[in-house]
Amino acid sequence: MAFSFVRAVAVAAVAGASGEFLGKAVPSVCGDDPAKVADCEKPDFGSCGNACCLVELSLPNEGAADVYFRLKSLLDSKVDGTFGHAYGDDLRPASIIEPESFQFMLQGRHDAPMYKGENADILDFNIYKTPTGGSVLRMFSLSTIHGALGDNGQNYKNLAYLSHQLDADNKLAVKHGCGMRPASTTSSAVFSPTASNPSPSVCGDDPAKVADCEKSDMGSCGNACCVVELAFPNLGAADVYSSVKSLLESKVDGTYEYVSGGSPNPVDDLRPFKISQPEEFQFILQGRHSAPQYKGENADILDFAIYKTSTGGSVLRMFSLSRIHGALGDAGQNYKTLAYLSHQLDANSKLTVQHGCGSAIEKELQVL
Numbered sequence: 001m002a003f004s005f006v007r008a009v010a011v012a013a014v015a016g017a018s019g020e021f022l023g024k025a026v027p028s029v030c031g032d033d034p035a036k037v038a039d040c041e042k043p044d045f046g047s048c049g050n051a052c053c054l055v056e057l058s059l060p061n062e063g064a065a066d067v068y069f070r071l072k073s074l075l076d077s078k079v080d081g082t083f084g085h086a087y088g089d090d091l092r093p094a095s096i097i098e099p100e101s102f103q104f105m106l107q108g109r110h111d112a113p114m115y116k117g118e119n120a121d122i123l124d125f126n127i128y129k130t131p132t133g134g135s136v137l138r139m140f141s142l143s144t145i146h147g148a149l150g151d152n153g154q155n156y157k158n159l160a161y162l163s164h165q166l167d168a169d170n171k172l173a174v175k176h177g178c179g180m181r182p183a184s185t186t187s188s189a190v191f192s193p194t195a196s197n198p199s200p201s202v203c204g205d206d207p208a209k210v211a212d213c214e215k216s217d218m219g220s221c222g223n224a225c226c227v228v229e230l231a232f233p234n235l236g237a238a239d240v241y242s243s244v245k246s247l248l249e250s251k252v253d254g255t256y257e258y259v260s261g262g263s264p265n266p267v268d269d270l271r272p273f274k275i276s277q278p279e280e281f282q283f284i285l286q287g288r289h290s291a292p293q294y295k296g297e298n299a300d301i302l303d304f305a306i307y308k309t310s311t312g313g314s315v316l317r318m319f320s321l322s323r324i325h326g327a328l329g330d331a332g333q334n335y336k337t338l339a340y341l342s343h344q345l346d347a348n349s350k351l352t353v354q355h356g357c358g359s360a361i362e363k364e365l366q367v368l
Contacts, residue, residue: 028080028161029112030154039160040153045278047177048227049303049319050286051143051151054176054220054355055159057168060134064103064127067135067166071125074165075108082111083162084120087325091126096328099218099360100128103135107223107325110141110158114264119145121158122301122321124222126328138175139163140222142301142321146259146286147266149275149305153179175362176220176227176355181278201253201340202291203333212339213332220356224322224330227355228338230347233313237282237306240314240345241268244304247344248287256302256341259286279307282314289320289337298324300337317354318342332358 034040044051059067068088075085088106096102108123115121124140139162141155156178163172174180207213217224232240245268248258260268268285275281287302294300303319318341320334335357342351353359 026080026082028082028110028157030152030157034152034154037153037157039157042156042174042179043153044151044155044177044179045275046149046281046284046305046307046317047180048142048221048225048321049284049305049317050146050148051155051177052141052221052319053151053155053159053174053178054138054140054222055156055172055174055178057137057139057163057166057172058130058134058170059137059168060130060132060170062135063133064129064135067127067137068104068106070166071127071137071162072106074162075106075123079162079165083123084109084111089326089328091328096218100136101130102126102128102219102328105219105222105326105328112154115143115145119262121155122323123158124321126219126222137166138219138222140225142221142303144301145262145264145266147268147284149270149281149284199253199255199291201255201289201337203331203336207331207333207336210332210336212336215335215353215358216332217330217334217356217358219328220359220361221321223325223327224334224356225320226330226334226338226357227317227319227353228335228357229352229354230316230318230342230345231309231313231349231352232316232347233309233311233349235314236312237308237314240306240316241283241285243345244306244316244341245285247341248285248302252341252344255290257288257290257299259288279315280309281305281307291333294322294324300334302337316345 030040086107091102105126109120111120122142126138129135139159141158143151203210203213270281283306285304288299290299301321305317308314318338320337322330
């Protein structure tokens with residue numbers, strides 16, 4: 001898909017529709033002509049329902065505490081005026097050793113001219129130490145506004161710009177999104193009946209006793225997250241979209257909601273734009289999922305993208321992100337949130353994990 005599509009219409013909700021911020025050129029924004037801007041060559045399309053990018057930066061000669069304080073200082077300084085720091089957390093007292101020896105995590109944001117405030121890109125970071133005494137910085141950027149299928153390379157740019165400011169010599173290793181096609185299948189799970197629960201989509205205090213809460217994630221997107229796909233070989237994209245939207249609007253068990261409105265207000269129907277790469281995306285939509293302790297602005301973010309297949313069926317890509325800062329683990333809630341929706345859709349196919357959801361991140365770094 002050409003860049004002109006995502007530049008010309010608000011429906012794609014590309015971060016950075018202008019390279020100027022407060023009347024000045026901003027080096028961390030891809031702007032109207034990303035082909036001329038360094039590190040904007042990795043446009044993403046719907047890897048997390050919305051556009052997203054997950055990378056890792058190896059820092060073999062620097063301890064986790066030093067990396068944390070340098071990154072925190074960068075975000076606090078606002079760098080070029082577009083970054084912000086929300087919160088940071090010291091994980092060392094928890095003595096985490098699996099799946100990584102996580103030491104710190106923090107959250108930030110990145111503004112662009114059209115997408116700032118509540119529509120600013122979300123940035124999640126965690127830092128884990130290596131057996132040799134160095135550290136790895138995991139960085140995640142998500143286009144927040146509903147309808148943000150494409151990003152013009154902005155999510156990767158956000159992270160690459162920060163890495164330059166850290167004076168890192170190593171290259172960023174892309175782990176998910178950032179224009180990289182997802183793995184065809186990482187793992188899958190057969191649906192099982194949901195447990196009886198006052199809020200049946202919530203894992204609660206004893207997730208081991210609740211169906212579909214066995215895929216606990218730890219920091220796969222900086223925070224915990226889950227990306228899955230669900231195939232509908234005999235159902236068109238429009239029917240899948242209508243079903244998902246209706247479910248969200250109904251609030252299902254009282255914990256879901258459909259997100260729309262705001263300014264700008266991208267539409268959900270992508271068919272007029274005739275997108276053919278990397279998939280034939282037809283619809284995109286956004287929702288929220290609340291739990292007793294995490295609701296309102298701290299509710300989990302849900303992003304959905306629907307693309308059609310060559311045989312006339314469709315695939316629903318679903319993403320859930322633990323929104324609150326410091327959410328390294330999710331006790332299986334992100335997967336549960338998506339699995340519960342899939343049950344309501346009466347889908348016969350298996351839910352296929354694309355990223356997170358407790359699946360291992362490849363150790364072999366894919367450097368692009």
